[in-house]
Amino acid sequence: MKKYLFLYLIAVVIFLFSFTKLIAEPEKNLVPADSTKEFTVRNATKAILYSAFIPGGGQVYNKEYVKAGVAFGLELTFLGSGIYYQVQREKAWDDYTQSDSQQDYDRYNDFHLKSQSMYWWFFAVKFLSVVDAYVDAKLFNYDKKKRQLELELGSSSISLNYKF
Numbered sequence: 001m002k003k004y005l006f007l008y009l010i011a012v013v014i015f016l017f018s019f020t021k022l023i024a025e026p027e028k029n030l031v032p033a034d035s036t037k038e039f040t041v042r043n044a045t046k047a048i049l050y051s052a053f054i055p056g057g058g059q060v061y062n063k064e065y066v067k068a069g070v071a072f073g074l075e076l077t078f079l080g081s082g083i084y085y086q087v088q089r090e091k092a093w094d095d096y097t098q099s100d101s102q103q104d105y106d107r108y109n110d111f112h113l114k115s116q117s118m119y120w121w122f123f124a125v126k127f128l129s130v131v132d133a134y135v136d137a138k139l140f141n142y143d144k145k146k147r148q149l150e151l152e153l154g155s156s157s158i159s160l161n162y163k164f
Contacts, residue, residue: 048134056075
């Protein structure tokens with residue numbers, strides 16, 4: 001089971017070294033022509049890649065630190081539990097091959113189902129983390145952008161203004 005964790009760490013290191021151009025790319029600032037406001041645009045590809053390879057990485061990139069902590073905790077909990085149950089499953093299988101008892105086989109089957117369940121939960125949380133990082137990157141500074149749209153109510157008129 002250590003080899004799976006080792007392979008995961010190797011994948012993270014390869015990611016960090018192979019995407020140096022992507023990581024070093026500065027954020028783009030968009031300044032509307034008639035405004036002094038400045039909007040920071042997040043790169044959605046960066047957010048997806050960070051989130052895919054580093055638990056909570058996309059959320060940290062998008063400056064969503066509470067979400068990053070939750071994603072980090074859930075991903076490591078489910079991955080760690082899956083590895084634990086897989087180790088227990090292998091021990092139960094060794095016991096079953098030595099004793100050939102139904103009780104040891106039932107323990108093996110129980111640990112097998114638990115490890116599979118934990119891995120499914122890990123991948124579900126990972127998928128939601130990646131999707132959340134993408135959406136947050138696309139909606140970064142949404143509140144500032146939303147202020148460009150104004151609804152004015154007059155005594156005898158209603159006007160909707162959009163500032164470009």
